[in-house]
Amino acid sequence: MSANRFYITTAISYPNGKPHLGHAYELIASDAIARFMRLDGKDVFFLTGTDEHGLKMVQTAEREGLPVRDLADRNAQAFRDMGTALGASNDDFIRTTEERHYKASQAIWAGMQAAGDIYLAKHSGWYSVRDEAYFDESELTSGEGGRKFAPSGAPVEWSEVDSYFFRLSKYQDRLLELYRSRPDFIGPETRRNEVVSFVSGGLKDLSISRDTFSWGVPVPGDPRHVMYVWVDALTNYITACGYPDESDPRWKYWPASVHIIGKDIVRFHAVIWPALLMSAGIPLPQRVFGHGFLTNRGEKMSKSLGNVLDPVEMAQQYGRDPLRYFFLREVPFGQDGSYSHEAIVGRLNADLANDLGNLAQRSLSMVNKNCAGQVPTRGPLSPEDEAILTQAYGLIGECRTAMADFQIHLALNAIWRVVAETNRYFAAQAPWALKKTDPARMETVLWTTAEVLRVIGLLIQPVMPESGAKLLDMLAVPAARRDFAAVSATHALISGTALPEPKGLFPRYVEPEAGQGD
RNA sequence: GGCAGCGUAGCUCAGCUGGUUAGAGCGCGGCACUCAUAAUGCCGAGGUCGGCGGUUCGAGCCCGCCCGCUGCUACCA
CATH class of the missing domain: 3.40.50.620 (HUPs)
Structure with a gap:
């Protein structure tokens, strides 16, 4: 390799x-x-x-x-x-x-x-037909009449069969x-x-x-x-x-x-x-x-408990991308994790709809209304602009480090840390106020936000391929510029590029009527 | 029983080779704003860091003991 x-x-x-x-x-x-x-x-x-x-x-x-x-x-x-x-x-x-x-x-x-x-020999041991498994003498319990039983309670019998051995x-x-x-x-x-x-x-x-x-x-x-x-x-x-x-x-x-x-x-x-x-x-x-392993509220999934969920149905219920996001973000990869309907909905609404979805919506709808539906004009960058952009571009390094050890949740943590930071940036810069006092500055703030969204869109693709594509579509990022080589200022959004009308990225999850819960 | 690991805010967890007022997210309480998917931002409440005893000028982080929990201890894929 x-x-x-x-x-x-x-x-x-x-x-x-x-x-x-x-x-x-x-x-x-x-x-x-x-x-x-x-x-x-x-x-x-x-x-x-x-x-x-x-x-x-x-x-x-x-x-x-x-x-x-x-x-x-x-x-x-x-x-x-x-x-x-x-x-x-x-x-x-x-x-x-x-x-x-x-x-x-x-x-x-x-x-x-x-x-x-490889050699041929007798494979012998205490065999439980019901368990379809051999057990070591030490695992067995003795019952009446010297009969022996597997840990499951099933009777075992001495078995000898020919087998090849490695x-x-x-x-x-x-x-x-x-x-x-x-x-x-x-x-x-x-x-x-x-x-x-x-x-x-x-x-x-x-x-x-x-x-x-x-x-x-x-x-x-x-x-x-x-x-x-x-x-x-x-x-x-x-x-x-x-x-x-x-x-x-x-x-x-x-x-x-x-x-x-x-x-x-x-x-x-x-x-x-x-x-x-x-x-x-x-x-x-x-x-x-x-x-x-995943557990349902800490309990193992089992048919008798009736908490076995069909992944295909779950994907339909919550959406394929949100479901993927939930498990990869919520569960540190390598550790056990628990899930519940409430936890899934919480993640989806908080991280996807509120944090990222709404960030895209609030910024891109301003772009649509105030910048003629084009990538805003980028003026001189303030220290605040530079700071948030630096964080965004830096994400690829953090993600590579995390993914090298399959720590998918850490990559997502890092990405969402920047999403949260961008919401803070947006609120602090208040482009809606700049609209009246300094339109050029407003455009620069909107450009910066859109550029961060571009980077986020690129980086969420592994976990949420459809949503990443949708976000990049809204930013008119060409198909050839959607790999991680594009996570840099070199490939930044070009002012004046025509943009489509923004659409909701992640709808909030609302309970169906007469909530069935999970 | 043996080996390994864990026990930090209501919940899930971070805490580098020991060093000022122990952190994050969620949840909760208050305030602000209204660009936005009733979204967002700001402030806050505040935990004997499982227990006891040591080492040290100083320990959540080191040592000992105790309590509690988890995983592994081969032929089910």
Whole structure:
């Protein structure tokens, strides 16, 4: 990966159900990062997709009376549709049931095998059919008659099956060295600490195949087995780059700049994945970043609590851009966050409608009425004008710093700090009063405000692409001048340019009749 | 149990290598303005910085103990 390329992925979603807010959140955040990097001049490849194999898909399909492939097709489409509804700009959407992925998975398997890291053995342990999981002896509780039970209360039985294993244990030292030499490989830091602690405690070899079902990628040379979870799912990130064909035009994007994932699967991405890659002799991703979870008023979303919200419906209710803004501004990226209807409405009305929307409205409507609908005449700049402009131009640096560590909320904080400052500037300069006493000065104040709005419009595009475009449209900023290279005085608004009539940027959210609340 | 982290205004959180009257946003109270999406601006209320004890000329920031909370402690993706 050259310095100018940026490859970002979300985790691939397991589509045995409909997409939920957690999926939406990860996609929105990744999309904002991808868009930021594109606008900042990078050659971006942004990937998302679905992980469609495994027993649960088979079971869900049975329950619904569908062929499993039909279920996969239907639900994968639901995830694609969610992306559309949220404005995701992914360059590809990978499905692990695709032919290209079979090739890639079998190729990496072969690579690991060639390295001597795969062997066949008995996978044994206490298995709970209901939980579909193995449990360590220490996790079990004993009931009457010596029967043993999983933490969930489900009965367990001793199970022994043939399985291929990956020599994960062999990579402990190399992994620790990786974490030591590249401190930002895992983020945020708290996740890094956990992983280091975990690996330091020793690694066991990993069961990577099953012969108890067939819905998966066949193991090369032993079609009784399908690959189990790890190899199949993680490999998607290189499948999309054309692996194993290194002459594929996409191969240049590997290694990925960052895998954006939920905090619950950090270990798989920060331990197993690099080990698989090391084994197969493939370069390692630059970074792995685990975001937090969203809760509804502090409670986990769950069907039984009835607080599961459909992200597509939310986008319709609040607007795609405002919804994106809310989650990216309200939740420090990497930490858990809570949301509620009240919190969303509060943010939308305060930050979007009142602060930014109204700033655009109050200034641009004055321009429209008093400056012949053109970019105002810029006279000599006062120290106050210079100060606010300097702050605005300085934002790109702050945003770059924040986004380099995926601190999206800090970038937005910085932008809104300037929005607030601009409202103060506008009130202090009182162009409505200057209209009578010093029209030329009024024009300069309006020009300065419009120029700040131009910069704001450019910088909000990653998070709110439509709204950013709308604001830039109102300022007649040409399409070719909408990347971050334009965040400078060099590309400032030119006095006399004709402007369209301003339109509301962010309407206030008003409760529908007989407020349903949330 | 072990390891890691956290506990600062009603709420969500900032507080750099310890140093004058502990900060922001939201919420709340008052005032101003009327260009604007009943928007905005100004002022304010005011928290024993979880508790106790230390180190220090001086601690929210260092040390010890205690209380409370969270995460991790592998085969569910």
